[in-house]
Amino acid sequence: xxxxxxxxxxxxxxxxxxxxxxxxxxxxxxxxxxxxxxxxxxxxxxxxxxxxxxxxxxxxxxxxxxxxxxxxxxxxxxxxxxxxxxxxxxxxxxxxxxxxxxxxxxxxxxxxxxxxxxxxxxxxxxxxxxxxxxxxxxxxxxxxxxxxxxxxxxxxxxxxxxxxxxxxxxxxxxxxxxxxxxxxxxxxxxxxxxxxxxxxxxxxxxxxxxxxxxxxxxxxxxxxxxxxxxxxxxxxxxxxxxxxxx
Amino acid sequence: xxxxxxxxxxxxxxxxxxxxxxxxxxxxxxxxxxxxxxxxxxxxxxxxxxxxxxxxxxxxxxxxxxxxxxxxxxxxxxxxxxxxxxxxxxxxxxxxxxxxxxxxxxxxxxxxxxxxxxxxxxxxxxxxxxxxxxxxxxxxxxxxxxxxxxxxxxxxxxxxxxxxxxxxxxxxxxxxxxxxxxxxxxxxxxxxxxxxxxxxxxxxxxxxxxxxxxxxxxxxxxxxxxxxxxxxxxxxxxxxxxxxxxxxxxxxxxxxxxxxxxxxxxxxxxxxxxxxxxxxxxxxxxxxxxxxxxxxxxxxxxxxxxxxxxxxxxxxxxxxxxxxxxxxxxxxxxxxxxxxxxxxxxxxxxxxxxxxxxxxxxxxxxxxxxxxxxxxxxxxxxxxxxxxxxxxxxxxxxxxxxxxxxxxxxxxxxxxxxxxxxxxxxxxxxxxxxxxxxxxxxxxxxxxxxxxxxxxxxxxxxxxxxxxxxxxxxxxxxxxxxxxxxxxxxxxxxxxxxxxxxxxxxxxxxxxxxxxxxxxxxxxxxxxxxxxxxxxxxxxxxxxxxxxxxxxxxxxxxxxxxxxxxxxxxxxxxxxxxxxxxxxxxxxxxxxxx
Numbered sequence: 001x002x003x004x005x006x007x008x009x010x011x012x013x014x015x016x017x018x019x020x021x022x023x024x025x026x027x028x029x030x031x032x033x034x035x036x037x038x039x040x041x042x043x044x045x046x047x048x049x050x051x052x053x054x055x056x057x058x059x060x061x062x063x064x065x066x067x068x069x070x071x072x073x074x075x076x077x078x079x080x081x082x083x084x085x086x087x088x089x090x091x092x093x094x095x096x097x098x099x100x101x102x103x104x105x106x107x108x109x110x111x112x113x114x115x116x117x118x119x120x121x122x123x124x125x126x127x128x129x130x131x132x133x134x135x136x137x138x139x140x141x142x143x144x145x146x147x148x149x150x151x152x153x154x155x156x157x158x159x160x161x162x163x164x165x166x167x168x169x170x171x172x173x174x175x176x177x178x179x180x181x182x183x184x185x186x187x188x189x190x191x192x193x194x195x196x197x198x199x200x201x202x203x204x205x206x207x208x209x210x211x212x213x214x215x216x217x218x219x220x221x222x223x224x225x226x227x228x229x230x231x232x233x234x235x236x237x238x239x240x241x242x243x244x245x246x
Numbered sequence: 247x248x249x250x251x252x253x254x255x256x257x258x259x260x261x262x263x264x265x266x267x268x269x270x271x272x273x274x275x276x277x278x279x280x281x282x283x284x285x286x287x288x289x290x291x292x293x294x295x296x297x298x299x300x301x302x303x304x305x306x307x308x309x310x311x312x313x314x315x316x317x318x319x320x321x322x323x324x325x326x327x328x329x330x331x332x333x334x335x336x337x338x339x340x341x342x343x344x345x346x347x348x349x350x351x352x353x354x355x356x357x358x359x360x361x362x363x364x365x366x367x368x369x370x371x372x373x374x375x376x377x378x379x380x381x382x383x384x385x386x387x388x389x390x391x392x393x394x395x396x397x398x399x400x401x402x403x404x405x406x407x408x409x410x411x412x413x414x415x416x417x418x419x420x421x422x423x424x425x426x427x428x429x430x431x432x433x434x435x436x437x438x439x440x441x442x443x444x445x446x447x448x449x450x451x452x453x454x455x456x457x458x459x460x461x462x463x464x465x466x467x468x469x470x471x472x473x474x475x476x477x478x479x480x481x482x483x484x485x486x487x488x489x490x491x492x493x494x495x496x497x498x499x500x501x502x503x504x505x506x507x508x509x510x511x512x513x514x515x516x517x518x519x520x521x522x523x524x525x526x527x528x529x530x531x532x533x534x535x536x537x538x539x540x541x542x543x544x545x546x547x548x549x550x551x552x553x554x555x556x557x558x559x560x561x562x563x564x565x566x567x568x569x570x571x572x573x574x575x576x577x578x579x580x581x582x583x584x585x586x587x588x589x590x591x592x593x594x595x596x597x598x599x600x601x602x603x604x605x606x607x608x609x610x611x612x613x614x615x616x617x618x619x620x621x622x623x624x625x626x627x628x629x630x631x632x633x634x635x636x637x638x639x640x641x642x643x644x645x646x647x648x649x650x651x652x653x654x655x656x657x658x659x660x661x662x663x664x665x666x667x668x669x670x671x672x673x674x675x676x677x678x679x680x681x682x683x684x685x686x687x688x689x690x691x692x693x694x695x696x697x698x699x700x701x702x703x704x705x706x707x708x709x710x711x712x713x714x715x716x717x718x719x720x721x722x723x724x725x726x727x728x729x730x731x732x733x734x735x736x737x738x739x740x741x742x743x744x745x746x747x748x749x750x751x752x753x754x755x756x757x758x759x760x761x762x763x764x765x766x767x768x769x770x771x772x773x774x775x776x777x778x779x780x781x782x783x784x785x786x787x788x789x790x791x792x793x794x795x796x797x798x799x800x801x802x803x804x805x806x807x808x809x810x811x812x813x814x815x816x817x818x819x820x821x822x823x824x825x826x827x828x829x830x831x832x833x834x835x836x837x838x839x840x
Contacts, residue, residue, distance in 0.1 A: 013759070029489020029603065041712040045763025046756035050287070052455040055495045055599060057384065058290045074602055097426050098760040108288060108401070116396040117351040127304075128348050129360040135353050139378065142353055142385060146289055181353070 005077055007035055009047065010089040013098045021085065026077055032088060033061050033072035036100070048099040056212055059147030063100050064089045069149045069210050091152040104148055110167050113195060117178055120185040134182045141177035141221060143213040146170065150207035150217055156200050166200040169207035169217045176221035179228070193229045198222065248696055250421070250430035255281035255400070256679040257672070258420065258435035260407055260462055263291035264383075264664030265644025265671070266441035267390035270399050272672025273439070278679050280399040281433060283422070285406050285457050289391045292443050292455050293664065296383025297498035297595065299365055299375030300665070301658030302340035306361045308372035308543065313337040315371050318837050320659060321830075322524075323369040323554045324623075324652020325792045325802075326838075327475065327810060330830035332630040332649040336659075336666050343665035344376050352389040354378055366503045366543075369554035369656040371528065373543070380498045380593045386661055405431060408461065408768055409695040410438065410469040410640070411687035417469065417639040418685040421695050425765065428758020430696065434687065436679035437639050439671045440466055444622040444645040446479075447715075448773045448780070450723040451494035452619040453485055462646045464772040466626045467779070472636040473813045474648045474825065475624030476776070477783035480655055480793050481728045483558035485618025487576040492603050494618040497579065497596060499657040501613075502551040504592050505540055506581035508562070509612070510570040516577070517550035520561035525553055556654040556792050559617040563728050566616070576616035582609055617728055621660065623651040623793060624783075627812070632674035633667050639678060643671035653792020701752075702767040708753030711766040714745050718773060721745075726781050731798045739781045746774050779820055783811040786822055 003026045008019040022043055024035045033051055040047050052058040054073045061072040066080060066087050080086050094102040119128075150169035156162050167175075175196060179188045192198050205218045215221070232238065257273040259266045262284035273280045284291065305311040316337040321328055348354060348362065354376050355363040364373045378385040407422035419434040442462020446454030467473055484497040502508075510516045521529050529550050530536040536549035551558065562577050572578050581589060586609035590597055593608070600606040600613055625648035626635050633641045644664050651659065702708070725738030749771060754763040789803035790796050809824040830838065 027490045029605075030491050031603070034491045040762050041710075041716070045710070045712060045754060045766070046761050048760035048762060052286055052290045052292070052457065053295050054455070055295065056602070057381070057595065058286075058294045058455070060286065060290050076603075101426075101760055103426075104287070105403075108395075108403075111392075112395055116392060119349060125342075125345065125349075127345055127361055130353075130356060131360050132356040135356060138353050139355075142378070142388065143381065144388075145294075145384065146287075177353075178351075181351070 005035065005082070006085040007039070008085045008087045009036070009039070009099070011047070011099055012096070014096055019087065030077045031073055032065055032075045032077065032086065035077060036072060036088070048097070048101045050101055057145060059145030062091050062147045062149050062152065064091060069152045071147060071212050074212060091148070093152045093154070093158045094148070106163060107146070107148055107151060107170060110171060111174070114171065114175060114178070115186055115188070115191070117181055117184055118186045119183050128183060130182045137220060138177050138180050140215055141173045143215055144170065144173050145213060147212060149210045149212065153206040153210050155202065155204060155206065162200065166197040167195070169222065171196060172198060172201070172225060173215060173217055173221045176225055179225065189229050189232045192225050193233065198225045198229055201226070247693055248430055248700070250432045252432045252434065253281060253400070254434045254684060255279050256435070257437050257439060257675045258283065258433050259439045259441060260420065261291065261441035261443060261644070262288055262401070263293040263441060263443055263644060264386050264390060264661065265668035266439065267387065267394050268665050268668025269439040269441055269643055269672030269675065270394045271390065271397060272669045273676040273679070274394070274397045274399055276673060276676025276680070278676045281402060282399055283402045283405045283407055283433070285404065287403050288401060289387055291387060292458060293383045293387040295453065295455065295496060296386070296661050297380040297496065298367060298500040298503060299377030299382045299658050300344055300386065300661035301367065301370060301374045301656065302344045302376055302662055303337065303374060304341045304344065304362060304364060304376065306357055307364045311372040311374060314837050316340065316374065317834070319370050320650070320656055321652070321838055323654055323656040325654060326652060326807065327478070327791065327827055328652035329630055329649035329828055330834060331828065334834070335630050336650055336663065339666045340662045343662065343669065347386065347389055347665060350389050350393040352385050354385070365500065366548070366552060367657045368499055368502065368552045368558065370658065375503070375658040377500070379591070380500050380595050382661060386664070402431065406461065406765065406768070407465065408699060409691065410465045411691050412469050412637070413685040413688060415470065415638055416685065417637050419687050420465070421692055423699065423758070425760055428761070428764070432687070432692065434684050436682040436684060437641065437675035439675045440626060440635070440640060440642040440646055441644045441668065441671070442646045445773065445776050446619045446622070448718060448722050448777045449619040449727070450719040451485065453482060453494055453496035454619065459769040459773055460776040461769065461772045463625055464776050466635065466637070466640065466642065467775070467813070467815055469637060469640070470815055471640060472627040473625060473779065474627050474810045476780045476813055477787050477811060478623035478653050478793050479619060479780070480555060480621035480623060481559040481617040482620035483555055483562055483617050484579055484615040486604060487614050487616040488574040489604060495599070496618065496620065497613060497615050498593070499555070501579055501581050501593060501596060504581060505584055506551065506579050507549070508551050509578045509580060510565045511572050511577070512570055514570070516565050516570070517553070517558065517561055520557065520564070521550050521553065522557060525557070529553065554654055554656060559728055560795060562615070562617055572614050574614055576614045578612035579615045580612035582611065585609070621645065621655055623653065623655050624648050631670065633671035634674060639682065641671040641675045643667040653794060699768060702754040702764060705751060705753035708751040709748045711752050711754065711763055711770050714749055714752065715766060715770045715773065718742065718745055718770070718777060722777055726784060729795055729797050730784055731796065732785065735781050735785050739778065739785070742774060742778050742781065746778070749774055779813050782820065782822055783813060786811045
C-alpha cells in the first residue's frame with residue numbers, strides 16, 4: 001500500500017514568501033531530499049534546492065527540517081513524526097536566494113583571508129614525514145564537508161548577526177586543521193584572535209551538535225584555539241616579559 | 247537580443263572538480279588571469295564522492311612497485327584500448343603529483359614510518375592507493391580548492407555553460423547562465439580547459455550526482471571536437487541496492503581492498519568461479535590463499551574480489567541473473583570479520599552511510615550491493631602531453647577526456663588522473679594563452695544558443711523535461727547497461743530518437759530565477775545526444791571488451807582490439823569511424839606481456 005507524507009515547504013525569495021503544502025508518495029528508506037525531488041518532477045519544477053551527492057558527502061542540501069538544521073539527504077522521512085506535516089525551510093543565517101537556496105558566498109569570501117599551509121621546509125620536494133597519531137586530530141577537522149550547518153546554528157552569526165566579529169565554527173575548524181598540522185610553520189595566533197575572532201565564541205556547542213561529520217568542533221577545534229590565543233596574549237609571565245622588553 | 251555580461255580570461259576553466267582546480271593552479275602559476283566556471287558551489291563537484299584513494303607507485307608499502315608495474319596494470323585493466331603514451335606519462339608522474347598535493351596540505355593516512363600509506367585495490371598488483379579513510383576525494387578537492395583560492399582566480403559558482411564559441415576551428419570562449427538569477431554570461435578566453443566530468447545521469451541507477459549530465463563533452467562535440475570510446479562506460483560492481491531511494495549510491499572498492507568478500511544469496515563466495523584466464527596467474531585459487539594474502543602478500547595472490555571492476559560487475563550480474571541473488575536482487579558484501587574498530591577507522595563513511603541510510607551495521611552485517619553506473623572511460627580525444635583536443639585552444643582533462651583508461655578504468659586511477667592531466671592541461675593552456683590573443687565570438691552562435699536556452703519558456707503545455715529525462719534513463723538502463731545486444735541497443739536507439747523528437751516541444755513554467763525545470767530542459771538535450779552517440783558506438787563495437795559486454799558477441803575481436811570508435815559532428819549528423827590504437831614501442835610490449 002502506498003502511503004503519502006505531507007510537506008510544508010517554504011517558497012519565496014528575499015521579498016518574502018509562504019509555506020506551501022505538498023503531498024508525496026513515500027517509499028522505504030526515503031529521505032527528505034527524495035520528497036523534494038518528487039515535488040520538482042511531478043508537481044512543481046520551479047522548486048529550488050541545492051544538492052549533489054545524495055550520500056552526505058558534499059554538504060550541499062542543508063536546510064531546516066521541522067526546525068532542526070540538517071542535511072536533507074540524511075534525514076529519513078520515517079524518523080520524523082507522521083501526525084503533522086514535515087516543515088522544510090532554508091537555513092536562517094544566510095540571505096535567501098529562492099525557496100531552499102541561500103546565498104552562502106560569505107563563507108567563501110572569508111576563507112580567502114586564511115593563510116594556506118606554510119611548511120617548515122618550503123620549496124623542498126621531499127616526502128613529508130608525519131606519524132598517524134600526530135595527524136589524527138587534523139584528519140578529524142578535514143572531514144568537514146562545508147555544509148555550513150554549524151555556521152547556521154552559531155549564536156554569534158544567527159542571532160546576533162555579527163559576521164563582522166566572528167568567522168564561525170566552520171572556519172575555526174579550517175584554521176585548527178592548519179594550526180595543528182604537524183609541519184605548519186605559520187604564527188597564526190594574532191589572526192585567530194583579531195580577524196577570525198575566536199574569543200567571541202561562548203562555547204554553547206550547538207555547532208558540534210549539528211555537525212553531520214561528528215566533528216567535535218567546540219572541544220577539539222575552538223577551545224584549543226582559544227587556549228593558544230590565551231597563551232600568547234593573557235599569560236601573566238609572557239605579559240611581564242612583554243612589559244620588560246618594552 | 248537579451249543582454250549578457252562579458253568576462254575575459256586568459257584561461258577559462260570549465261568545471262571545478264579535481265581536474266579543473268589543478269588546471270587552474272597550473273594556469274595561474276603560468277601567470278595567467280584565470281576564471282573557473284562551476285555548476286555547483288566550490289568543493290561540491292563529483293570528485294568529492296571518490297572514496298577509495300589515488301593510485302600512485304610510491305612503493306611506500308610494497309617496495310616492488312614502480313611506474314612500470316602501474317603502467318602494466320593500467321594497460322591490462324583497460325584491455326589495451328588505452329593510449330600507451332598517456333598511460334606512461336600518468337604512471338611516471340603520479341607519485342610526484344601526490345607528493346605535491348601533500349605539500350599543498352593534503353593529510354593522507356600514514357605508514358608506521360610516517361609516510362603516505364597505500365591500500366590494495368582491484369587490478370593493481372601492489373598496494374598502491376594513497377588514501378584518507380574512505381573520503382579521499384574530499385581531501386583532494388578541498389586541498390586543491392584551498393590552494394587555488396590562495397593563488398587567486400575568479401570563481402563563477404553555480405553557473406552552467408551551454409555552448410563553446412568558435413572562430414573558425416579555434417575555441418574563443420563560451421556562453422551560459424547563472425543559476426541564481428538566470429543572467430547570461432559570455433566568457434571570452436584565449437584558451438579553454440574542459441574539465442567538466444562525466445555523464446552517468448543518462449542512466450537510472452548511477453553513483454553520479456545531478457551535475458554529471460555531460461554538458462562538457464557535448465559542448466565539445468557540438469563545436470566539432472573528436473570523441474572516442476563513448477561506448478565504454480564503467481559499471482561499478484558495488485552500488486547500494488536497498489532502500490530504493492539509495493539505489494545506485496557508491497559502496498567504495500575500499501571495502502574489498504580492506505578484505506571485504508562477496509557472497510551470493512546461497513552464501514557462496516562466488517568470485518572464485520568467475521576468474522578469467524587473462525587474470526588467472528595473478529589471482530588466488532582458494533579462499534585459504536586469499537585469506538593468507540591479507541598478511542603475506544609476497545607468497546600469495548590477490549583475492550578474486552579484487553579483479554578489475556568490469557570482471558566483478560559481470561560476475562555479480564550473472565549470479566543474480568541465474569537466480570542466486572540476495573533478498574533485494576543483489577549480492578552480499580561482507581567486511582564484518584575485520585572488526586568494528588578497524589572498520590570505523592578505515593571505512594568510516596561507509597559505516598555511517600549504511601547505518602543511517604540503510605539500517606545496516608556493517609561491523610556486524612553484510613551489505614547488499616549491485617552494479618551501478620559510475621564512470622565514463624570515453625570522452626574528448628586529447629593529446630597525452632598537452633591534453634590538447636582536436637580543436638585549437640581547447641584542452642581536456644579528467645573524466646571528460648579520453649585516452650588513459652581504455653576499455654575499463656582501474657579504481658584509484660581517476661583521482662590521480664585529475665592531478666596529472668589537470669596540471670598538464672593547465673600548464674599547456676597557460677602557455678597557449680601566452681602566445682595567443684582574444685578573438686571576437688561569432689554573434690550568430692550567441693544568438694542561436696540564447697534561442698535554444700529560452701525557447702522552453704515560450705511554449706505552452708509541452709513536454710516535462712523531468713519526464714523525458716526519466717524515460718531516457720529507463721531505456722538506457724534497459725538497453726545499454728552491463729549486458730548489451732544488437733537488439734537491446736537498437737531498441738534503445740529508437741526510443742532515444744522518439745524522446746529527441748518530443749524534446750523539441752519541452753516547455754517550462756516560472757521564470758529564470760533558480761528554476762530547476764528550466765535547467766533540466768537544457769541538460770536533457772545534451773544527454774539525448776550523448777546517449778545516441780554512446781549507443782551507436784556500442785553498436786559499432788561488435789565484440790566484448792572491458793566495460794563493453796556484448797552477449798551476442800561474447801569474444802574479443804582482432805580488429806576491434808586495435809581500434810577505437812571515434813565520433814565527430816558532420817553537418818547535423820554524427821559520423822562514427824574507427825581509428826587505430828597507437829601501438830606501444832617494443833620495450834613496453836615486453837612489460838605488458840607478463
